[in-house]
Amino acid sequence: MTQFSGSCLCGAVTYEADCEIQRIVNCHCLDCQKATGSVHTTLLFVAEEAVKIKGYPSSYTHTADSGATMTKRFCSSCGTTIFSMNSRRQGAIGIRAGTVSQKHIVKPQMNIFCDSAVASTPMDDKLPKHAKMPG
Numbered sequence: 001m002t003q004f005s006g007s008c009l010c011g012a013v014t015y016e017a018d019c020e021i022q023r024i025v026n027c028h029c030l031d032c033q034k035a036t037g038s039v040h041t042t043l044l045f046v047a048e049e050a051v052k053i054k055g056y057p058s059s060y061t062h063t064a065d066s067g068a069t070m071t072k073r074f075c076s077s078c079g080t081t082i083f084s085m086n087s088r089r090q091g092a093i094g095i096r097a098g099t100v101s102q103k104h105i106v107k108p109q110m111n112i113f114c115d116s117a118v119a120s121t122p123m124d125d126k127l128p129k130h131a132k133m134p135g
């Protein structure tokens with residue numbers, strides 16, 4: 001079990017969790033590039049029920065290339081995108097690693113959607129690289 005917490009930039013939205021981290025990925029998909037304004041994002045996937053959220057994040061829903069419905073939850077004051085959910089992975093929530101306070105727990109296990117990675121993005125050669133989302 002890993003205990004961690006985090007917040008958006010302004011602190012209006014905070015969260016706490018004490019749970020298994022299912023998977024940590026560096027995602028290079030075009031949607032993450034747009035949603036974060038950065039060339040990739042790092043996501044910690046955990047059980048949604050394990051995350052206690054304080055504050056009132058807004059939601060934005062869109063359809064991914066896969067056809068899945070994606071929901072981004074972000075602070076309506078400062079705009080930080082904190083959470084993301086995928087309709088095909090019910091019960092799981094992705095937490096943006098940059099919002100986590102305990103930086104030492106952020107240990108990505110793989111790079112995904114490398115097909116759309118920006119060429120200058122450094123990647124750890126020791127980590128698996130997947131062209132898309134692995135199963």
Ligand SMILES: [Zn+2]
Pocket residue numbers: 008009010011012013075076077078079080
């Ligand atoms: Zn905020």
Ligand SMILES: [Zn+2]
Pocket residue numbers: 027028029030031032033113
């Ligand atoms: Zn992505």
